[in-house]
Amino acid sequence: MSEQIVSFDSVSKVYGEAPNTVHAVDDIDAEINKGEFVSIVGPSGCGKSTLLHMTAGLISPTEGSVSFNGINVQSEDHEKHNVGLVFQEPVLLEWRDVRDNILFPIEILNANGKLEQSVEAYKDRADELVELVGLEGFSNKLPGELSGGMQQRVSVCRGLIHNPELLLMDEPFGALDALTRDTMNQEVLDIWRKTNKTIIFITHNLDEAIFLSDRIIVLSDRPTSIEEIIEIDLDRPRDIQYTRQQDRYQELHSEIYSYFREE
Numbered sequence: 454m455s456e457q458i459v460s461f462d463s464v465s466k467v468y469g470e471a472p473n474t475v476h477a478v479d480d481i482d483a484e485i486n487k488g489e490f491v492s493i494v495g496p497s498g499c500g501k502s503t504l505l506h507m508t509a510g511l512i513s514p515t516e517g518s519v520s521f522n523g524i525n526v527q528s529e530d531h532e533k534h535n536v537g538l539v540f541q542e543p544v545l546l547e548w549r550d551v552r553d554n555i556l557f558p559i560e561i562l563n564a565n566g567k568l569e570q571s572v573e574a575y576k577d578r579a580d581e582l583v584e585l586v587g588l589e590g591f592s593n594k595l596p597g598e599l600s601g602g603m604q605q606r607v608s609v610c611r612g613l614i615h616n617p618e619l620l621l622m623d624e625p626f627g628a629l630d631a632l633t634r635d636t637m638n639q640e641v642l643d644i645w646r647k648t649n650k651t652i653i654f655i656t657h658n659l660d661e662a663i664f665l666s667d668r669i670i671v672l673s674d675r676p677t678s679i680e681e682i683i684e685i686d687l688d689r690p691r692d693i694q695y696t697r698q699q700d701r702y703q704e705l706h707s708e709i710y711s712y713f714r715e716e
């Protein structure tokens with residue numbers, strides 16, 4: 454049996470105070486297994502980021518709870534340092550070079566006494582990650598000298614530098630052109646395979662979700678709840694061109710697309 458890493462138990466989120474409330478998430482129950490790649494898709498503004506931010510422990514549910522390795526993420530015992538985040542925008546510090554941007558979370562963890570290895574060991578790890586995402590030779594460049602795709606690669610490295618078990622990615626490639634997005638999708642699968650992480654990935658791009666995932670959680674309009682959870686039974690390793698040409702890929706695409714058309 455697969456081991457659970459994240460569990461959503463009757464999770465709801467209402468923002469604000471009456472009468473100006475926004476009911477974003479409504480009664481979500483789901484489990485994510487260790488090592489899984491799960492995408493969350495749903496209409497714009499339905500509550501995807503809200504769900505991810507609750508998973509990271511950045512905001513708290515109004516009702517219910519999110520657990521990570523069996524511990525409520527709102528409790529003091531939650532291992533925050535075991536979760537990595539990649540946002541929609543790279544949010545890099547302009548005055549720091551690539552390597553120092555990647556090492557930024559290490560400085561914070563070090564200040565909080567949460568580092569598992571020496572700072573020196575993380576510097577070596579930063580160099581390995583730079584290589585893993587194909588940015589060799591760019592360690593000393595400033596963010597302003599990089600393309601959008603390269604900046605997002607740096608932010609993926611920053612999300613992985615502390616070797617978290619779980620990586621949360623919030624529409625990380627939404628701002629990239631289609632070709633760069635395809636390249637990044639292939640790279641993310643490569644990173645996932647090499648590092649054995651669990652990844653929860655938000656997107657509203659169905660092609661991206663199907664190509665990457667073991668399962669896709671389809672969310673309804675706001676207040677969002679789970680419309681369906683779909684197993685993506687396409688062979689791995691996947692190749693962006695080959696996989697998209699498979700009949701099964703087209704079937705899955707039509708099936709998931711129909712949920713959006715019904716709304």
Ligand code: ADP
Binds near residue numbers: 469477497501502
């Ligand atoms: P998605 O990621 O699916 O686009 P979000 O989770 O960002 O959706 O937002 C869901 C809903 O909650 C939206 O209507 C948004 O305006 C609202 N919302 C998000 N954050 C806040 C907040 N801090 N205060 C009030 N409403 C918010």
